[in-house]
Amino acid sequence: MSNNIIITFPDGSTKSLKKGVSGFELANQISKSLAKEAVAIKIDGKICDLSLPLNNDCKVVIIKKENDEALDIIRHDCAHVMAEAVQSLYPGTQVTIGPSIENGFYYDFARKEPFTIADLPKIEKKMHEIINKGEQFTREVWSRDEAIKFFKDKGEEYKVELIEDLNADEEITIYKQGEWLDLCRGPHMMSTKQIGKGFKLMKVAGAYWRGDSNNAMLTRIYGTAWRNEKELESHLLQIEEAEKRDHRKLGKEMDLFHFQEEAPGAVFWHPKGWRLFQSLISYMRERQDKAGYVETNTPDMMDKSLWETSGHWDKFSEMMFRTEAKDEKIYAIKPMNCPGAVEIFKQGLKSYRDLPFLLSEFGKVHRYEPSGALHGLMRVRAFTQDDAHIFCTEDQITEESKTVCDLILSIYKDFGFDNVRIKFSDRPEKRVGDDAVWDKAEAALKQAMETTGLEYTLNPGEGAFYGPKLEFVLRDAIGRDWQCGTLQVDLNLPGRLGATYIAEDGQKKTPVMLHRALFGSLERFTGILIEHYAGHLPFWLSPLQIVVATITSDSDNYAFEVKDQLTKNGLVVEADIRNEKIGYKIREHSNAKVPVILAVGKKEADEQTVSVRRLGSQQTSTIKLDELIKDLKKESLSPIN
RNA sequence: GCCGCGUUAGCUCAUUUGGUAGAGCAGUUGAUUUGUAAUCAUCAGGUGGUCAGUUCGAUUCCGACACGCGGCACCA
Secondary structure (H helix, E strand, C coil), X not given: CCCXXXXXXXXXXXXXXXXXXXXXXXXXXXXXXXXXXXXXXXXXXXXXXXXXXXXXXXXXXXXXXXXXXXXXXXXXXHHHHHHHHHHHHCCCCEECCCCEECCEEEEEEECCCCCCHHHHHHHHHHHHHHHHHCCEEEEEEECHHHHHHHHHHHCCHHHHHHHHHCCCCCCEEEEEECCEEEECCCCCCCEHHHHCCCXXXXXXXXXXXXXXXXXXXXXXXXXXXXXXXXXXXXXXXXXXXXXXXXXXXXXXXXXXXXXXXXXXXXXXXXXXXXXXXXXXXXXXXXXXXXXXXXXXCCCCEEEHHHHHXXXXXXXXXXXXXXXXXXCCCEEEECCCCHHHHHHHHHCCCCEHXXXXXXXXXXXXXXXXXXXXXXXXXXXXXXXXXXXXXXXXXXXXXXXXXXXXXXXXXXHHHHCCCCCEEEEEECCCCCCCCCHHHHHXXXXXXXXXXXXXXXXXXXXXXXXXCCECEEEEXXXXXXXXXXXXXXXXXXXXXXXXXXXXXXXXXCCEECCEEEXXXXXXXXXXXXXXXXXXXXXXXXXXXXXXXXXXXXXXHHHHHHHHHHHHHHHHCCCCEEEECCCCCHHHHHHHHHHCCCCEEEEECHXXXXXXXXXXXXXXXXXXXXXXXXXXHHHHHHHCCCCCC
């Protein structure tokens, strides 16, 4: 009897089997097809190799290729196979780490001569060979000394470092596939054959050893891996779709903005792009006015001393633009709006009755972002924040934070972002202020989060240098996450900059300042919207809402009449009376993502109608001009109305 | 900032042992007056990112710089 163990399956059924049976044998006993589909086994909640002998009573789940957990294993297997391929093709290359990641895997290699994309086909071919050979993955437990010696002899310095850093009590496991082996926690599938053909090497990149820019630069190869070729194809198709939405491409096609090398990281907004940008500001201004904010504007350049007092100079002077004039002063071009806001708060005596005091500012800030970080509108060196600073008492932090959270979520909803995650970032290593102050700030913000009942995840050590913060991450139409809004509790800057108010007891006190931005950077948010909507901006945001296109020149006058009427009603309209066929005009304006195209010919002119064609639809409908105006006027209202 | 790659007409892209570049679209001019995603013809367009170097000769080879792209690092 002691030779048998009891296996419990997910459906509650049990089976008594001989001790030491492997997961694979177990699957095989249930059915041949299950054994074929199996990639791993979950034993009491832990995912393990199928080859692992079962020695105790346990609950098991056989993980099949179709299960979500299988993808990670396939991808990790793929990383190993790639590493083997690389080392066989390029002897002397050291392996470091190679995890599975979203959609695929990577492996970081140390090699004098970095890889280029030209190397990928060769590596990929070798990988197919290894996979076709059907090498068995086998797991071995080595002693620490044995492992260190082995990798040292092989010249694998990075692996040695990894092993040396493992906890003393940790088991050192080695996975072999044929001749090749790697230090690895596992689990892996039974054979390389199971990987199949659903993978592709995507790109090469530099990456620092252990993610630290002080360390050596390794060369990373990224791959994507799926259950089969069909899934791979669909993933590649998805990438193509995402590329079509690229705001840099659409921005050019829609004539919204451009960049040029004399102003790296700074936007040249074209008329249409600027109109879109201004629509966003108008919308936000209205929302903030209604929420009790008062708008301000503060200087773009202020003396360096102010930034020294605030603490920015100490932490960020390297990333601040500075300028000087004929006088002796050094001016910093503002990288943030907060010191300006504090200076406004400081004017005149403030009473506790004035709090909370909500100051907003659409402030344009400049930051010398590292050249490698620049990316279209998403990461620029000059950008506009929908910034605000809420001066309040400590007791008001919770209530004010809650109000900000509600406002943010409501605003995101207006742009179709319903899926928003919140990250809570606490004190970073480099910071100003006493720990007692930080304790207070973090506790207050946490309490605010409890009050809202919103869920959040902890993001340790990622707070601002003056206070903890919330970060609002929204998910776009194709599932990508973008960090936009932020709320920061600051118990440090107001004091450093000398802001005070008279409290109820007649004593001078230092207010708390909440920094908050909802869109974050207007430039970036514009980019996100372009990609989210794939250029098909909602009517109220569209910088060119309507084009009136004539069929023949006989209708020119009517087209202008239609245009005038629409314009009088506050709509943005252009007339296209060029000597071109209607099909040509339709195509051109559709490509430019104009939401409404009105075709007018003799018939429409006679009847005071228009033929309406909506972006994304082939359908046309003819309606009375008055009626259309009524409809479109309604449609062009922002969601506030 | 770091690693790799790239930069050719307004745009999208060609031009392989180094012999001063070509197409489509856009633009011009003309014809055509057209009914829902490209009418035809015509002409014009370039210091091949910038600067140096090798060479009889460089878009092509070498180097530096600038900018961009993919990552890494950074992001008040």
